[in-house]
Amino acid sequence: MAHRVVIVGGGFGGLRAAQALEGAPVEITLIDRRNHHLFQPLLYQVATAALATSEIAWPIRHILRRRRDVTTILATVTGIDAKRREVLLEDGSTVTYDNLIIATGARHAYFGQDAWEAHAPGLKTLEDATTIRRKLLLAFEAAEREPDPEKRQALLTFAIIGAGPTGVEMAGAIMELAQEALKGQFRRANPDRARVVLIEAGPKVLGNFREELSEYALGALRRRGVEVVLSRPVTGIDADGLTYGDTRLDTETIIWAAGVQASPAAQWLGVEADKAGRVKVNPDLTVPGHPEIFVVGDTAAMTRPDGKPVPGIGDAAKQAGKHAAKVIRARLAGNTEPLPFRYGHKGDLATIGRRAAVIDFGWIRLTGWLAWWVWGIAHIYFLIDLKNRLYVAMSWLWIYLSGQRSSRLITQGDADKREPIKEVTEGVD
Structure with missing residues (x-):
């Protein structure tokens, strides 16, 4: 055997x-x-309507279809x-x-506050990404129907907890979604009034990056209109918002990127x-x-x-x-000698939105639009097949040139139901 x-x-x-x-x-x-292999670094782009689910995930059986020595079990x-x-x-x-x-x-992980998960979903799976995308898009739709200005602003406020790469990338992408992709498409819910608040318990964004790259990322976020709150841990989350320190933030869209x-x-x-x-x-x-x-x-x-x-x-x-x-x-092969694992770190990368990123390869550090192109090329290279590389490259080029994001559809539940805000199931591409 x-x-x-x-x-x-x-x-x-x-x-x-x-x-x-x-x-x-x-x-x-x-x-x-699950039946698919997922390229997790680009999940936030599905969550912010830049990419389709099929562009960052592939059936495992398809990937290993030529391997007669492999049996795949779902x-x-x-x-x-x-x-x-x-x-x-x-x-x-x-x-x-x-x-x-x-x-x-x-x-x-919610640091012992598991009840927060119901109000602040994280981002690890395709289901997480489509759930967040649905919440983001429905927030604008609900704001369009909301006559109360204060409630409308709460709907247009988006909070992200955790300023690591996922939080930073998500913050920049949501701001671009509001200011560029949705610009001019609403009458009452002006996307320009959207607030994106990035909250970090530590003293800086991108805590594992070098100080100068962290400072660049902080400046780039703020130039895009993202409100960055540092050294203020979140102490409470509920259906109507969150609390950090002594400050209350009213919002119906909270994204967890903290642990x-x-x-x-x-x-x-x-x-x-x-x-x-x-x-x-x-x-x-x-x-x-x-x-x-x-x-x-x-x-x-x-x-x-x-x-x-x-x-x-x-x-x-x-x-x-x-x-x-x-x-x-x-x-x-009969070799029982110890073989310790030696990890080789190739670098740290994060994007802050269109035309801005930070890269640290050790021997070279880049910021700005050049770093954004290097970041994009690196991610495209690691995608599974040529089709996906071409699709993602074309999507990014279109976003780069026009600011428009194509994966913005929201599907309803049963066809005979007529509650567009409540009866929403899963977003599709």
Whole structure:
């Protein structure tokens, strides 16, 4: 019987592990609760109507269609029996493994305030992105029908909590959506009156970037009209708005970009985890006491040789997935020497809207329109296939030249219902 490798998660880490095992004497089973691989760095562009869902996600089966050694299963994992070497699925069935790679990613964390999630959705999945896009577009529609000026302004106020790359990119994109894409399309709800408020508990935006790049991003946001609030943690969120410090902000659209929590992999395995729930792995990314199990990406608490944590970005997950495959290959070839994971950081990138971005490759740092073009080229390069690269490039070029965003449709629920604000299901492209 061939060596059985089970990969849980079809994101950056899991997919890269499957690709790196091509040609190895193994049978691979890849399990994911969704049927698609998602390019998460561009989720905010779906949420702000710049891109369609199909432009940043691809069916896993399609990606791996030529791999006869890979079986893809659409299922939800509910646990792991490490003694029996079985992955437990929601229907009660199991999948047996010789090696297991866990790449289940992370979700947003609300720092113990889970009730906030109902009013402040995060951005990790396509469902999250279409939900936020729907909320954004419906806010303008509701404001058009609202006769009370104060309530109308509350509808046109958008709050983003967390000023990391996701929060900064979302803030710039929402402001451009209001000021450019929707300009002249409303009579009562003037999009020019839209307020975008970016709230950060720390002292600066893009906290992991160099000081000069953080300062540039702050200036670029404010020049675009984004209100940036620093060193003021949010203390309350409800259906009518939020509170930070002693300040109350009335808004019906709040987006959470402040923290993440790992999947329950540590609980499945009964092993030690850090505060974010990430499994504390060995230097070779295996689980202590279980050399046959690897944990990669946002699910793992990985460290660099200098002891600093590996950032939770897509490239880190890819490198970890590739390393797990390398160790499995080495063991199958009879090499049992320790192979510690060494992460190579390629740089930090963030965009603040059309014609503005910050890039730090270590050896060179860029800001402004040139950084925006480099940022765009880098992201297009990492998309899965040529069709998507062309579609995204054309969409961005159109937005760059015209300011217009094409994915702005809102669908209703049942056709016989006539409540355009309440009876809204999922936005489509």
